Amino acid sequence: AQTVTQSQPEMSVQEAETVTLSCTYDTSESNYYLFWYKQPPSRQMILVIRQEAYKQQNATENRFSVNFQKAAKSFSLKISDSQLGDTAMYFCAFMRWSGNTPLVFGKGTRLSVIA
Template sequence: AQTVTQSQPEMSVQEAETVTLSCTYDTSESDYYLFWYKQPPSRQMILVIRQEAYKQQNATENRFSVNFQKAAKSFSLKISDSQLGDAAMYFCAYRGYSGNTPLVFGKGTRLSVIA
């Protein structure tokens, strides 16, 4: 079974600085998808960024980018120019290539942004 590990329960960053959240995963599949979701306090979980494993190029979405290292099974999220609104729980998630597999989530990292 696939597993996702987020080894940083909590992180903090100064406003306007850069922070990197770590994620590792375990799978025997060669094709899969990886996601970072953001869950603000008492609000809905929303997708931040996603990566297809067959793409070598790292995904970017504005201030958010990933460092995808397939051989190391590592998928870290970098947030640049951190803003107060970035404060939330961040979950790394994996899904297999076949159509009906659910998302497998890590335990999350709570990010605080200090003004």
């Protein structure tokens, strides 16, 4: 079974600064997908970024980027130029390569952006 671990329950960052959220996972599969989702106070789950394990290039979406280390089974999220609207819970998630399968989530990291 796959597991996802987020070791930082809470983090804070000053507005305009950069912050990195950690995520590690455990799987015996060689191909899979990894995700970061954001859950603001509204509790809507919003997809932030997605990475296919077979791709060596790290995914990037505007101010959000990942550092994917497959051998170490590490998948961290970097938020650059943090904004107040980035305040939210962030969840790391794993999906098997076959798709059509549920997501396995970490317990989340609560990020607070401070003005």
